[in-house]
Amino acid sequence: MVWNVKDIDLDPIDSKKPKAVKKGKKKQPELSAEEEAWNRLSLGAPPPLPQTLDPSADGSKKRKRTKLNIEDVHEFAWSEVQNPSSLLLTSDDAGGFVCLEELSDVDVEYEGTEATGQIIKFKKVTPKKKSKAIKSEQKLGPANPEKPLSIEETKEYYDLDTFNENIANKQKAEGLDVEGEGDQDTEMQDSIDIDGQNEENVAPVSADVEEQSEQPEAKLSAKERKKKEKLEKAKEKRKAAKEAAKARKLIAQTEQAEAEQEDDGEEDEVKSNRPSVSEVDQDFDTSKWDQFKLHEDIVNGLKYHKFGTPTPIQEKTLPLATEGRDIIGAAETGSGKTLAFGIPIAQYIASLENEDDKHKLAALILTPTRELAIQVKNHIQNITCFMDIRTIAVVGGMSAQKQIRQLRQKPNIIVATPGRLWELFSETDEHLNSLKQIKFLVLDEADRMIEGGHFQEVDEILRVIQQDRKENKPQAEDEAETEPEVEVESNIPKLQTLVFTATLSNSLRFDVKKRKVGKKSKGKAIAGSMEDLVERLELKNKDPAIVDITTSTAVASKLVEAKIDCLNTEKDVFLYYFVTRYPGRTIVFVNSIDSIRRLVPVSKLLGMEVIGLHAQMQQKQRLKNLDKFKANDKAILVASDVAARGLDIPLVEHVIHYQIPRSGEIYVHRSGRTARANQDGVSLMLCSPEELSLYKKLVHRLRKGEPYPDFPVDYSIQREMKKRVELATKIDKQEHRLQKISHDDDWMKRMANDLDIEYDEDVHSTKRQKRKHSEDDDEEEKIRQKIRGWKGELKHMCAQPLLPHGASMKYITGSTMQDLVQRLLNEDRNEKLPGSAISKAVDDVKSKAKNKKKAQTA
Numbered sequence: 018m019v020w021n022v023k024d025i026d027l028d029p030i031d032s033k034k035p036k037a038v039k040k041g042k043k044k045q046p047e048l049s050a051e052e053e054a055w056n057r058l059s060l061g062a063p064p065p066l067p068q069t070l071d072p073s074a075d076g077s078k079k080r081k082r083t084k085l086n087i088e089d090v091h092e093f094a095w096s097e098v099q100n101p102s103s104l105l106l107t108s109d110d111a112g113g114f115v116c117l118e119e120l121s122d123v124d125v126e127y128e129g130t131e132a133t134g135q136i137i138k139f140k141k142v143t144p145k146k147k148s149k150a151i152k153s154e155q156k157l158g159p160a161n162p163e164k165p166l167s168i169e170e171t172k173e174y175y176d177l178d179t180f181n182e183n184i185a186n187k188q189k190a191e192g193l194d195v196e197g198e199g200d201q202d203t204e205m206q207d208s209i210d211i212d213g214q215n216e217e218n219v220a221p222v223s224a225d226v227e228e229q230s231e232q233p234e235a236k237l238s239a240k241e242r243k244k245k246e247k248l249e250k251a252k253e254k255r256k257a258a259k260e261a262a263k264a265r266k267l268i269a270q271t272e273q274a275e276a277e278q279e280d281d282g283e284e285d286e287v288k289s290n291r292p293s294v295s296e297v298d299q300d301f302d303t304s305k306w307d308q309f310k311l312h313e314d315i316v317n318g319l320k321y322h323k324f325g326t327p328t329p330i331q332e333k334t335l336p337l338a339t340e341g342r343d344i345i346g347a348a349e350t351g352s353g354k355t356l357a358f359g360i361p362i363a364q365y366i367a368s369l370e371n372e373d374d375k376h377k378l379a380a381l382i383l384t385p386t387r388e389l390a391i392q393v394k395n396h397i398q399n400i401t402c403f404m405d406i407r408t409i410a411v412v413g414g415m416s417a418q419k420q421i422r423q424l425r426q427k428p429n430i431i432v433a434t435p436g437r438l439w440e441l442f443s444e445t446d447e448h449l450n451s452l453k454q455i456k457f458l459v460l461d462e463a464d465r466m467i468e469g470g471h472f473q474e475v476d477e478i479l480r481v482i483q484q485d486r487k488e489n490k491p492q493a494e495d496e497a498e499t500e501p502e503v504e505v506e507s508n509i510p511k512l513q514t515l516v517f518t519a520t521l522s523n524s525l526r527f528d529v530k531k532r533k534v535g536k537k538s539k540g541k542a543i544a545g546s547m548e549d550l551v552e553r554l555e556l557k558n559k560d561p562a563i564v565d566i567t568t569s570t571a572v573a574s575k576l577v578e579a580k581i582d583c584l585n586t587e588k589d590v591f592l593y594y595f596v597t598r599y600p601g602r603t604i605v606f607v608n609s610i611d612s613i614r615r616l617v618p619v620s621k622l623l624g625m626e627v628i629g630l631h632a633q634m635q636q637k638q639r640l641k642n643l644d645k646f647k648a649n650d651k652a653i654l655v656a657s658d659v660a661a662r663g664l665d666i667p668l669v670e671h672v673i674h675y676q677i678p679r680s681g682e683i684y685v686h687r688s689g690r691t692a693r694a695n696q697d698g699v700s701l702m703l704c705s706p707e708e709l710s711l712y713k714k715l716v717h718r719l720r721k722g723e724p725y726p727d728f729p730v731d732y733s734i735q736r737e738m739k740k741r742v743e744l745a746t747k748i749d750k751q752e753h754r755l756q757k758i759s760h761d762d763d764w765m766k767r768m769a770n771d772l773d774i775e776y777d778e779d780v781h782s783t784k785r786q787k788r789k790h791s792e793d794d795d796e797e798e799k800i801r802q803k804i805r806g807w808k809g810e811l812k813h814m815c816a817q818p819l820l821p822h823g824a825s826m827k828y829i830t831g832s833t834m835q836d837l838v839q840r841l842l843n844e845d846r847n848e849k850l851p852g853s854a855i856s857k858a859v860d861d862v863k864s865k866a867k868n869k870k871k872a873q874t875a
């Protein structure tokens with residue numbers, strides 16, 4: 018038995034701090050036996066009692082003193098405890114303290130009651146039969162407080178986070194036998210099984226009890242009975258701990274089973290959603306793909322998704338990728354870059370003959386955002402729907418446990434964000450080794466990858482991927498640049514690196530071309546730049562194929578661009594105008610999350626079908642909102658630049674830059690969410706005077722100085738719209754105020770709720786707080802009333818059709834607009850703007866530009 022001072026429930030004998038005893042020194046004559054015992058058992062004063070138990074806390078009751086009676090204290094088996102280095106005691110600052118000692122084979126006896134005064138006796142015990150625990154303890158040597166507990170030692174404790182008292186009690190009531198179970202599931206055993214060898218961990222005196230319990234009850238002395246009771250209690254405790262562990266194990270097993278079922282469910286869903294080859298329209302013409310000699314299953318995938326013709330970037334990169342070249346590819350947004358790297362990867366996996374290789378990780382695709390990773394994974398899964406290829410996404414914000422389970426199932430392709438990938442892979446050698454053997458490394462939206470704090474993880478991942486290949490390289494680096502590469506005999510496939518972006522910077526073009534002619538530029542690139550990334554990739558053959566089919570404007574060829582000059586305070590009105598006049602799926606990009614937090618509620622008040630998306634949202638919410646947006650062709654997504662890259666949402670008609678983007682790249686990517694896959698689309702900037710310098714930079718960088726055309730606006734309905742927007746803004750401000758007032762109170766209530774405490778204002782608030790609360794309540798009620806009134810007013814306003822200023826629905830006559838009557842009588846008219854023509858934003862910008870040209874030539 019190891020004595021721990023915390024185990025002694027002892028009334029302090031003397032408040033005077035006993036002096037420490039120097040080992041080996043002569044016993045101090047003035048110390049009582051009790052004091053000496055304390056010196057031996059603790060560093061200083063005895064441990065304080067909890068307030069509720071400490072009689073001195075309540076002056077009225079004076080408990081009799083407890084006395085220590087220690088016989089033959091020097092005969093006890095004291096053994097030295099290693100001085101924990103964390104105490105950092107030197108002989109000077111230890112105040113005479115030299116060492117800690119622990120005590121074995123000592124029993125404690127209590128004589129008397131609390132009322133009459135107690136005597137505690139420490140008695141040396143010679144166990145009749147040494148328990149296994151003692152043996153194991155002796156084997157362990159002196160106690161070492163710094164050493165973490167072994168798994169066996171920790172098994173007696175249960176984890177508060179997972180322990181469920183209800184289940185434990187239920188099991189207890191049902192009399193579940195916990196003995197001897199739990200050794201089946203070795204995985205679970207590690208953490209919670211307390212059976213088997215843990216029996217050894219019981220206190221040595223239990224041996225006594227077991228023996229004594231066989232003695233007839235009558236023969237036992239009072240002392241022995243007490244001892245027996247105590248030990249039975251300990252036994253009960255152990256049993257309860259076992260039951261708790263059993264319950265915990267059951268919970269964990271259920272959770273694991275549920276999680277696995279969920280995974281299987283998803284897996285089954287993916288499989289059951291897979292079409293069968295019989296569903297493929299074999300008459301669909303895919304002859305334009307024939308030149309690439311694609312595997313039959315890939316061709317079926319192309320047929321099934323009706324991809325009859327490769328896009329230009331696919332056409333250029335596929336033969337190069339099949340040749341084994343590294344590629345730096347740049348093409349406009351929405352031009353099909355995903356399949357430009359997805360098809361070569363699928364083709365490679367389809368060509369593998371060795372059964373083992375078929376279950377190895379073949380490709381790692383890194384993307385800068387989670388949504389993009391999931392989208393790329395889906396896109397690849399679609400095209401490989403007739404193949405036995407396992408593609409998974411490893412992204413932050415989603416269950417890491419689930420991703421770990423998916424990794425165990427040996428995926429062929431991983432699409433990942435660098436942060437989460439590194440977090441999971443750096444944990445085990447198994448994962449790191451799989452990375453070292455990949456065939457393809459793809460960096461999608463590569464320029465973005467090196468921004469936003471990803472760089473360090475990307476760097477680590479590159480280091481692991483390249484590590485073993487470097488060791489296998491027979492040539493010096495300089496030679497490798499000029500001489501043809503020699504194939505190395507190795508199990509590791511030659512790495513192919515594919516880098517894709519929609520915006521290839523001029524400097525990178527230049528830099529990569531320099532490499533092509535064999536000049537070394539190492540060390541010149543700015544750390545964290547795209548050039549630096551390409552340098553770090555250490556492209557295998559130093560002769561990457563550059564496929565650059567971006568245009569000088571860098572935007573999609575069918576994109577129509579325009580701008581509206583307005584004051585900052587007018588932006589909401591113009592936004593309201595645009596989405597009312599041109600209903601259709603629209604993304605509104607803003608530069609700050611605060612703008613989203615304001616714009617979403619204001620737009621909702623105005624009756625717009627608006628959804629928010631930003632990086633501070635929970636990942637599940639982000640994906641849910643994206644799905645909502647995809648499902649509604651009139652929805653408006655107000656988003657930060659987290660949605661700017663790569664997202665492929667079908668039929669986004671308009672992109673509005675509520676604030677001017679801070680760089681040309683961001684402008685190109687934001688605008689690239691529309692006009693995808695050869696569709697039309699509009700990109701509209703709302704430009705305030707404060708943003709003029711940013712605007713000019715865009716004009717200079719992307720349009721060679723030619724300004725963006727003005728968007729045609731019908732100002733005749735703006736006055737009415739302004740009233741609505743102002744009222745909605747007023748309501749929103751008051752709602753914020755309301756939230757602020759009730760925030761403190763809510764906070765208290767929330768905390769109480771979290772802690773499962775009933776919140777009672779009388780108990781939890783001071784007088785001043787109560788007065789303030791009641792004042793707040795009055796104010797809150799006043800604001801609420803105001804808001805109710807304004808909301809009614811706004812609802813009424815928004816229900817009215819908006820007519821040009823001066824026109825009336827009651828007296829349909831001609832007005833400022835020539836064909837107003839005709840429009841009002843038109844059955845297909847825009848319900849909200851019955852006076853406006855039905856036209857598309859794309860066409861209005863184009864016809865305005867045409868008219869302008871005409872006027873200039875006339």
Ligand SMILES: Nc1ncnc2c1ncn2[C@@H]1O[C@H](COP(=O)(O)OP(=O)(O)OP(=O)(O)O)[C@@H](O)[C@H]1O
Pocket residue numbers: 323324325326327328331348349350351352353354355356518519662663664665689693694
């Ligand atoms: N050969 C094809 N024929 C028809 N549609 C295609 C073809 N290849 C890809 N697409 C479709 O084109 C759309 C855009 O593709 P993808 O998302 O790969 O573009 P991207 O170039 O990666 O765009 P971004 O630069 O914005 O990420 C997708 O909806 C995809 O299904």
